[in-house]
Amino acid sequence: MEFINDIFGNLIMGFGVALSLENVLYCFVGCLLGTLVGVLPGIGPVAAIALLLPTTFALPPVGAMIMLAGIYYGASYGGSTTAVLVNLPGESSSVVTCLDGHAMAKNGRAGHALAISAIGSFFAGTVCTLVIAFMAPPLAEVALKFGAPEYFSLMTFGLIASAVLARGSLMKALGMIVVGLLFGIIGTDVNSGMSRFTFGLPGLSDGIGFVVIAMAFFGLGEIIKNLETPNDQRQIFTDKVSGLMPRWVDVKDSAGAIVRGTLIGGGFGILPGTGPIVAAFASYAVEKKVARDNSQFGKGDIRGVAGPESANNAAAQTAFIPTLTLGIPGSGTMALMLGALMIQGIAPGPQVMTARPDLFWGLIASMWVGNLMLVILNLPLIGMWVQLLKVPYRMLFPAILLFMCIGTYSLNNSIQDPLLMAFFGIVGYAFMKFGCEPAPMLLGFILGPLMEENLRRALLISRGDPTVFFTRPISLAFLILAALSLLIVVLPAVRKKRDEAFQGDDGG
Amino acid sequence: MGAFKFRSYHQDFWAGLMFLGLGILAVYLSKDYPLGRAMRMGPGYFPTYLGYLMITVGAIVGARSFFTEPTDEERTTKWALVPLALMPASVAMFAILIDTMGLVIAVASMLLLANASVKNFRPVELIGNFIVLLAIAYFVFQRGLGVPFHTFWEESFGKAVGELLHLIATPVRLMFGS
Numbered sequence: 034m035e036f037i038n039d040i041f042g043n044l045i046m047g048f049g050v051a052l053s054l055e056n057v058l059y060c061f062v063g064c065l066l067g068t069l070v071g072v073l074p075g076i077g078p079v080a081a082i083a084l085l086l087p088t089t090f091a092l093p094p095v096g097a098m099i100m101l102a103g104i105y106y107g108a109s110y111g112g113s114t115t116a117v118l119v120n121l122p123g124e125s126s127s128v129v130t131c132l133d134g135h136a137m138a139k140n141g142r143a144g145h146a147l148a149i150s151a152i153g154s155f156f157a158g159t160v161c162t163l164v165i166a167f168m169a170p171p172l173a174e175v176a177l178k179f180g181a182p183e184y185f186s187l188m189t190f191g192l193i194a195s196a197v198l199a200r201g202s203l204m205k206a207l208g209m210i211v212v213g214l215l216f217g218i219i220g221t222d223v224n225s226g227m228s229r230f231t232f233g234l235p236g237l238s239d240g241i242g243f244v245v246i247a248m249a250f251f252g253l254g255e256i257i258k259n260l261e262t263p264n265d266q267r268q269i270f271t272d273k274v275s276g277l278m279p280r281w282v283d284v285k286d287s288a289g290a291i292v293r294g295t296l297i298g299g300g301f302g303i304l305p306g307t308g309p310i311v312a313a314f315a316s317y318a319v320e321k322k323v324a325r326d327n328s329q330f331g332k333g334d335i336r337g338v339a340g341p342e343s344a345n346n347a348a349a350q351t352a353f354i355p356t357l358t359l360g361i362p363g364s365g366t367m368a369l370m371l372g373a374l375m376i377q378g379i380a381p382g383p384q385v386m387t388a389r390p391d392l393f394w395g396l397i398a399s400m401w402v403g404n405l406m407l408v409i410l411n412l413p414l415i416g417m418w419v420q421l422l423k424v425p426y427r428m429l430f431p432a433i434l435l436f437m438c439i440g441t442y443s444l445n446n447s448i449q450d451p452l453l454m455a456f457f458g459i460v461g462y463a464f465m466k467f468g469c470e471p472a473p474m475l476l477g478f479i480l481g482p483l484m485e486e487n488l489r490r491a492l493l494i495s496r497g498d499p500t501v502f503f504t505r506p507i508s509l510a511f512l513i514l515a516a517l518s519l520l521i522v523v524l525p526a527v528r529k530k531r532d533e534a535f536q537g538d539d540g541g
Numbered sequence: 542m543g544a545f546k547f548r549s550y551h552q553d554f555w556a557g558l559m560f561l562g563l564g565i566l567a568v569y570l571s572k573d574y575p576l577g578r579a580m581r582m583g584p585g586y587f588p589t590y591l592g593y594l595m596i597t598v599g600a601i602v603g604a605r606s607f608f609t610e611p612t613d614e615e616r617t618t619k620w621a622l623v624p625l626a627l628m629p630a631s632v633a634m635f636a637i638l639i640d641t642m643g644l645v646i647a648v649a650s651m652l653l654l655a656n657a658s659v660k661n662f663r664p665v666e667l668i669g670n671f672i673v674l675l676a677i678a679y680f681v682f683q684r685g686l687g688v689p690f691h692t693f694w695e696e697s698f699g700k701a702v703g704e705l706l707h708l709i710a711t712p713v714r715l716m717f718g719s
Binding site for chain 1: 552559579594614618621623633659
């Protein structure tokens with residue numbers, strides 16, 4: 034009981050932080066901006082967060098993280114709005130929502146789809162806020178006992194898991210991780226003070242900012258890709274958005290799907306390396322199996338919207354658990370959040386909870402506030418987002434381009450960052466053309482320096498003996514998990530299922 | 542399994558080549574950094590072994606293209622060369638002009654260059670976009686968030702216009718409290 038009392042005491046303290054006028058305002062602005070950018074077709078949450086990240090630099094750490102969390106939820110929610118109204122998901126986790134959501138919009142039920150997605154997301158968000166509050170402290174306690182070998186193995190597991198669950202070729206995903214690790218080396222080595230991979234450019238001595246890399250691969254590269262095809266003939270259902278108040282029948286029909294989606298998403302979100310995408314796909318598959326009559330799936334079944342949307346949001350939420358307690362991000366978006374934490378001068382890891390309880394619990398409480406805000410904000414504002422969707426892409430992309438320029442410039446008030454972004458945008462486009470997903474690269478990029486440091490420390494302690502990773506039980510467990518997840522994918526039967534699950538997913 | 546054949550239309554061929562190139566570059570660059578020993582890793586240790594790993598992955602990915610026919614998804618598609626040149630160029634244009642010529646010129650040049658990738662030239666739309674974006678860049682970023690842009694190139698001319706804009710911007714500035 035002591036433990037539960039502690040949790041609620043902490044939650045109340047968290048709400049005290051989150052509900053201060055200032056922080057509610059940050060949360061509100063974050064949700065609003067996040068949705069605004071997330072709604073724009075062709076911009077995923079990674080690009081949206083990278084784009085909006087510089088606006089939080091001036092804020093105090095707690096405010097900045099709360100605003101970022103708001104941006105994160107807003108961007109995810111905006112993505113599903115776009116998925117329902119335009120058959121063009123802004124993010125890959127909305128791909129599933131597209132299937133039935135867009136079909137519902139075609140039948141004139143866009144309002145119902147949006148409403149149930151809001152309700153499902155809110156339910157999932159509420160449950161998962163509690164899950165985080167209960168799971169994070171014991172996990173952080175365990176993590177505090179981790180030494181360098183455990184961290185190194187955990188990161189290895191996280192990176193491999195992200196490759197296993199990435200779309201497309203496993204080998205190429207692994208390759209992209211190594212590319213990210215290599216990019217992460219650029220800069221001055223902390224131990225020897227030696228400049229590495231800087232090509233003699235003094236500007237590279239601090240390394241490349243993760244915002245620059247994220248904007249280059251997810252923003253600039255994506256714009257070039259979108260311009261390949263003139264997509265002004267998008268089909269938008271803008272005049273038929275009515276019935277935003279959910280009907281009781283819909284709620285009753287989708288209650289089961291929402292609960293199942295929340296469970297599935299919550300579970301997947303905790304695993305390092307798995308994003309909301311997998312959760313959404315899994316939930317859709319389950320709903321199709323569970324349904325007594327599944328003939329309507331793909332043609333506008335409300336359960337096909339409710340389940341994946343709940344799972345999507347649940348996973349987005351529980352993804353904070355490994356990020357906050359272990360300092361290991363599970364997805365590209367979480368990698369950005371982690372980077373933002375570092376910019377605020379906070380070393381991510383289990384000590385955050387004890388060293389900065391206001392930040393930790395304030396953030397958790399603000400997650401719930403953010404979810405509530407999205408429901409309140411989005412149902413009435415949907416008309417505005419619809420107007421935004423009418424803006425043609427030829428007018429949107431110069432705006433995105435300009436904001437990326439300003440955003441990268443403002444990182445160090447130097448023109449070097451936008452120039453680097455231009456260069457890496459070309460690199461990112463090339464990788465995209467060769468079927469390489471950028472998300473594992475971003476994870477590798479953020480984790481690279483941490484991995485090197487932990488490898489160095491682990492080998493220092495063990496006097497250069499690499500068996501240290503296998504003799505320490507927790508470290509061994511992570512490595513076995515990593516090996517297992519690799520093995521599972523290589524098995525032909527699972528491989529086929531994985532390919533099926535990703536079918537129809539056109540990235541983004 | 543297809544026959545052993547050179548397939549330049551297979552994405553994996555090029556992906557493998559890129560990985561391979563990066564790996565070789567990493568190993569080559571790292572040869573100047575002391576390797577150290579496992580117990581006391583030098584700055585060259587991690588990058589060198591990563592480079593070898595990269596080469597291995599690149600070889601495996603690339604080798605696959607010699608043995609399998611690509612699926613539809615794995616087939617190389619045409620590159621959008623015009624946007625590929627114009628988008629980074631317009632970003633670079635902005636970067637080059639912003640410190641010397643000021644925000645107005647930089648935004649205008651960037652937009653013109655980016656817009657060149659759009660098929661039909663729509664001057665009214667472009668000017669409208671320019672005005673809206675410039676206003677956002679100026680009021681929100683330069684004035685509101687304090688990004689240190691020059692508005693115009695010449696100090697004296699810029700100063701006069703700048704002061705005028707400053708006057709107009711006062712309410713916005715007060716709102717953001719800076």
